Structure formats: C-alpha cells, structure tokens
Amino acid sequence: MRRRYITAILTLTCFSFSGYPQTKKRPNIIIILADDMGYSDIGCFGSEIQTPNLDDLARNGLKMTNFYNASRCCPSRASLLTGLFQHQAGVGDMMNTRPQSAYQGYLNNNCVTIAEALKRAGYNAFMTGKWHVGQAPEHWPLKRGFDRYYGLIDGAASYFGLYPYRPNQKLTIALGDKPVTPGENYYSTNAYTDYAIKFIEESEPSGKPFFLYLAYQAPHWPLHALPEDIARYRGEYKEGWDKLREARFKKMKQLGILDKNCELSPRDKQVSDWESLSQEEKESWEEKMAVYAAMIDRMDQNIGRIKSKLKELGEDQNTVIIFLSDNGGSNESIRGNGFLPDIIEAAKKPASDPASFTSYGFAGANLSNTPFRLFKHWEYEGGTATPFIAWAPSVIKKGNVSSQPAHIIDIMPTCLDLAGAKYPKAYKGNTIKPTEGLSLIPLFNGKEWKGHDALYFEHEGNKAVRHGDWKIVSEFPENKWRLYNLKADRSELVDLSDKHKAKVKELASLYESWAKRAEVIPFEELNSNRGDKFQN
Numbered sequence: 001m002r003r004r005y006i007t008a009i010l011t012l013t014c015f016s017f018s019g020y021p022q023t024k025k026r027p028n029i030i031i032i033l034a035d036d037m038g039y040s041d042i043g044c045f046g047s048e049i050q051t052p053n054l055d056d057l058a059r060n061g062l063k064m065t066n067f068y069n070a071s072r073c074c075p076s077r078a079s080l081l082t083g084l085f086q087h088q089a090g091v092g093d094m095m096n097t098r099p100q101s102a103y104q105g106y107l108n109n110n111c112v113t114i115a116e117a118l119k120r121a122g123y124n125a126f127m128t129g130k131w132h133v134g135q136a137p138e139h140w141p142l143k144r145g146f147d148r149y150y151g152l153i154d155g156a157a158s159y160f161g162l163y164p165y166r167p168n169q170k171l172t173i174a175l176g177d178k179p180v181t182p183g184e185n186y187y188s189t190n191a192y193t194d195y196a197i198k199f200i201e202e203s204e205p206s207g208k209p210f211f212l213y214l215a216y217q218a219p220h221w222p223l224h225a226l227p228e229d230i231a232r233y234r235g236e237y238k239e240g241w242d243k244l245r246e247a248r249f250k251k252m253k254q255l256g257i258l259d260k261n262c263e264l265s266p267r268d269k270q271v272s273d274w275e276s277l278s279q280e281e282k283e284s285w286e287e288k289m290a291v292y293a294a295m296i297d298r299m300d301q302n303i304g305r306i307k308s309k310l311k312e313l314g315e316d317q318n319t320v321i322i323f324l325s326d327n328g329g330s331n332e333s334i335r336g337n338g339f340l341p342d343i344i345e346a347a348k349k350p351a352s353d354p355a356s357f358t359s360y361g362f363a364g365a366n367l368s369n370t371p372f373r374l375f376k377h378w379e380y381e382g383g384t385a386t387p388f389i390a391w392a393p394s395v396i397k398k399g400n401v402s403s404q405p406a407h408i409i410d411i412m413p414t415c416l417d418l419a420g421a422k423y424p425k426a427y428k429g430n431t432i433k434p435t436e437g438l439s440l441i442p443l444f445n446g447k448e449w450k451g452h453d454a455l456y457f458e459h460e461g462n463k464a465v466r467h468g469d470w471k472i473v474s475e476f477p478e479n480k481w482r483l484y485n486l487k488a489d490r491s492e493l494v495d496l497s498d499k500h501k502a503k504v505k506e507l508a509s510l511y512e513s514w515a516k517r518a519e520v521i522p523f524e525e526l527n528s529n530r531g532d533k534f535q536n
C-alpha cells in the first residue's frame with residue numbers, strides 16, 4: 001500500500017525536465033547497446049546490412065553523428081552505467097583485478113548505476129545481455145540495482161551456449177544471481193530479447209515505469225549467426241572491401257551522416273589489395289561478412305520484437321529507446337591475430353558450429369568503421385565514434401539529426417532527467433563522485449544544448465581530447481600528440497600538430513588536468529605494477 005502511494009506521488013511530480021507532460025506517466029527507458037559494432041554498420045548510418053527497425057527509430061527520432069564511447073567494452077559499459085569516466089568508476093581498463101582502485105575491474109562504491117538511481121525514484125530495473133563490469137557474484141547486476149537479470153557476465157562467449165574459447169576457461173550465463181545452462185536452440189541475441197520481453201510483461205501489473213538495459217553481444221566475435229540469416233547475405237560482399245567501403249561512404253554522404261568535405265580514409269595498411277587475394281581467401285572473407293551482417297540483422301529483428309511488444313502493451317508512446325555501440329569495429333579475434341590467413345586457419349568450422357571462434361579481422365573492421373581510420377582500442381574516430389539513435393515519440397521531433405559532440409557519460413544524466421530523478425549523493429555510506437555527463441534532454445526537445453567544453457579519452461595508454469572542432473590524439477607507446485581539425489577532416493588524415501603548436505599545447509594541458517581528475521594512471525606506470533591477479 002505504502003509502495004503504491006509513493007509510486008503515485010512520484011508519478012504526479014518530477015517531470016519538468018523531461019519534456020513529458022505533467023499528467024503523463026514517467027517514461028519507460030530502454031538502452032540498447034551493441035558490442036564491437038562500427039560507425040557505418042547499420043542502414044541509417046550507411047550500411048548495406050538491413051536494419052529496418054533501427055532505421056525506423058532513427059526516422060522517427062534523433063540521430064547523433066558525433067557521439068562517442070570509451071573505445072573498449074568494459075570502460076564504455078562502466079561509463080554508460082555511472083555517468084563517470086571509467087577510471088572514476090573503478091574500470092580503468094578491463095574486467096581484471098589490478099591493485100590500483102581506478103583499475104580494480106568492477107564498479108566501485110563511489111558511483112551509482114542508472115538502475116540504482118532509478119530504483120530510488122520508483123522504477124523497475126532490468127538488464128539482459130553482456131555485463132562485463134564485475135566478474136565475482138558480489139559485483140553482478142542484481143548487486144548494482146537491477147531487479148531482474150539474464151545474460152553473460154563475461155566479455156564474450158559462443159552465441160550457441162557455454163563453449164569456452166580457450167582451455168580451462170569458465171564463462172557464466174546467469175539468471176538473476178544464479179548461473180544457468182542454456183537450453184536447446186539457444187542463440188544469445190534471441191535469448192536476451194526473450195528475457196527482456198518477459199521482464200517487461202511481468203513489470204506491467206506493478207504500474208511502475210521500467211528501465212531496461214539490453215546489452216547484446218552482437219556483433220562481437222565469435223562470428224556466429226543463424227543459417228537463415230546468413231543465407232540472406234551470401235553474395236552481398238563479392239565485390240570486395242574497397243567497393244563496399246566506397247558504397248558506404250557515398251551513402252553516408254547522401255544520408256547527411258558525413259559532411260560534404262569528409263574524405264574516405266585509405267584502406268588500412270594491414271589489409272591487402274582485394275585483387276591480390278586467392279579465390280579461397282575472397283570466399284572466406286565474403287562468408288565471414290555474410291555471418292557478421294546476419295548477426296546485426298538478427299539484432300535488428302529482435303529490436304523489432306521489443307517495439308511490437310511495447311505497442312501491444314500500449315507503452316510505445318511512453319517509452320524512450322536509445323541505441324549505440326560500445327566501441328568501433330574490432331580487428332581482434334581470440335584465435336588468430338586479425339590477419340586474414342590466421343582467421344581462415346581459425347575458422348575450420350562453419351559459423352553455425354558452436355565451437356568455431358573467429359572474427360572478420362582488419363578488413364571487416366576497416367569496412368565497419370568507414371570512413372574512419374583504425375579500430376576499437378584506438379582513440380581515433382574509428383575506435384570511439386558510434387552511431388547513436390534516440391527515439392521518444394512524444395518528445396523527439398521526427399528525423400532530427402545533430403552533429404554536436406556528445407559522449408557515453410551523458411547517458412546516465414539523460415536517464416535521470418527523463419525520470420525526473422536526482423543524481424544521488426551517497427552510495428552505501430560513501431560519497432559519490434559528481435557526474436561528468438550532461439543531460440541530452442534539451443537536444444531531444446529540439447532546444448539549444450550547451451554541450452561539453454571538451455571530451456576526453458584514455459584507453460591502455462592511447463589518449464585524445466576533442467575540443468570544439470579540434471582533436472589531439474596520441475598512440476601508445478609512441479606518445480606523440482597529433483592534431484586534427486574534425487570539421488575539415490573528420491577522418492583524421494592530415495596531422496596539423498607542427499602547424500598549430502599552441503593548439504596542441506592548449507589541448508594537451510586540458511588532458512593533463514582531466515587525467516588527474518579522472519584518476520588515469522599513465523599506462524607505463526600501470527603495467528610496471530600489474531598486481532598478482534592480473535590476467536588478460
């Protein structure tokens with residue numbers, strides 16, 4: 001009774017920022033996170049891969065073309081959930097335990113997750129999919145504010161079950177706080193959606209709004225897809241990577257994703273001339289791309305299932321959906337090092353075989369990140385730029401496109417703002433660090449958005465600062481600042497650091513102040529003191 005009373009009070013107040021009318025229920029919020037998906041991998045950002053459901057969200061919502069993540073899985077997830085930079089939340093690098101608190105490998109007690117904050121404001125909070133911000137059971141989603149959870153605790157797994165991808169590896173799929181074994185016909189993208197739908201349905205009678213964090217593993221390696229989806233993409237990739245990159249680039253310009261002056265980066269230096277390949281090599285890559293496309297296609301089909309369920313429940317007009325990726329396309333693979341011959345060697349089994357583990361390598365990632373350079377792990381646009389869609393039928397104007405720079409730290413304050421919830425001051429008796437993000441609600445409402453003075457990046461010694469149109473980038477271990485003007489050169493092709501030394505100095509000084517505030521430890525120093533338990 002008391003609970004219902006509190007819910008009613010919360011329902012009647014707190015809407016002034018969100019743009020939702022005072023009389024309306026507070027909105028449900030769904031964050032959909034893709035994994036290792038590149039900037040141009042969905043239709044409405046230039047891809048040949050069919051994503052009609054995401055395209056529909058974009059057509060009826062907002063696309064942001066300068067949205068950034070933290071260039072790697074664990075850091076991006078920590079930032080998304082907490083509104084802090086990853087180091088401040090305790091996940092400075094991967095989900096491994098290092099002695100330094102900013103790199104402990106699980107969310108610390110000086111941050112709160114969106115789930116924890118929204119629960120205090122009367123929301124039900126659910127998560128399905130890949131967690132990867134805390135491996136020990138005491139750090140799992142139910143311990144960080146979620147009421148219900150189903151998914152993979154670790155960084156990657158077979159899409160067909162719990163098959164290890166290295167000897168003696170233990171992976172965990174959990175339902176709530178219990179490890180479970182997937183049943184027959186398991187395919188993770190479908191299973192995460194099945195549970196998301198179940199949690200939404202079960203939430204309805206409570207009358208409370210819900211927050212759902214739906215973190216697909218797709219299209220992260222291993223390349224695993226369903227045969228009927230793969231079949232639809234056979235033949236799509238036969239022209240080879242250069243032609244496909246050009247086609248995406250052209251479409252991106254037509255769609256207004258890229259400025260007219262943007263240039264296509266040259267083919268990555270690790271990728272051979274397509275014509276130099278043997279027929280076997282060509283066919284192998286075509287097959288991998290068909291599988292990769294099928295994984296994204298299946299994710300989109302499942303997003304369609306979520307939309308249909310919202311409509312069926314009469315919740316579609318009162319739900320906000322945000323979609324983005326955790327980092328750029330990735331050349332990594334667990335077997336082989338991303339070079340095509342290694343990938344062919346690694347993929348002795350077909351992609352529908354649960355025991356096959358492979359990726360699409362440098363060539364695939366280079367296509368995924370069209371028109372940018374480099375990949376996941378780097379702080380160039382290829383590593384950090386993500387497609388971003390926000391859909392909220394009663395708030396966001398149809399077909400809006402914004403090129404203002406924004407960052408994954410902005411998701412948490414946006415969710416709080418949508419819910420009319422306050423950023424908490426304490427967690428388990430500990431002071432919480434002030435959020436680094438800004439609410440995107442003014443942008444959603446078509447108003448002027450002040451935006452960030454600067455955006456900052458650090459991952460495994462790679463560094464960057466974006467300040468207006470300027471960006472400095474440094475690669476580890478070279479540690480030399482390069483300077484790009486993104487308005488003239490979004491693909492970061494012309495290094496202006498020798499020409500504009502004062503600008504480099506100005507941005508480098510911004511980086512140093514930020515790194516101190518954000519608890520970044522220089523990578524050389526971090527690695528000289530890795531701690532006994534570190535393993536990757």
Ligand SMILES: O=[N+]([O-])c1ccc(OS(=O)(=O)O)cc1
Binds near residue numbers: 072074220
């Ligand atoms: O080594 N691993 O276990 C590993 C490495 C990378 C990885 O991908 S990531 O997206 O989680 O960084 C997942 C697992």
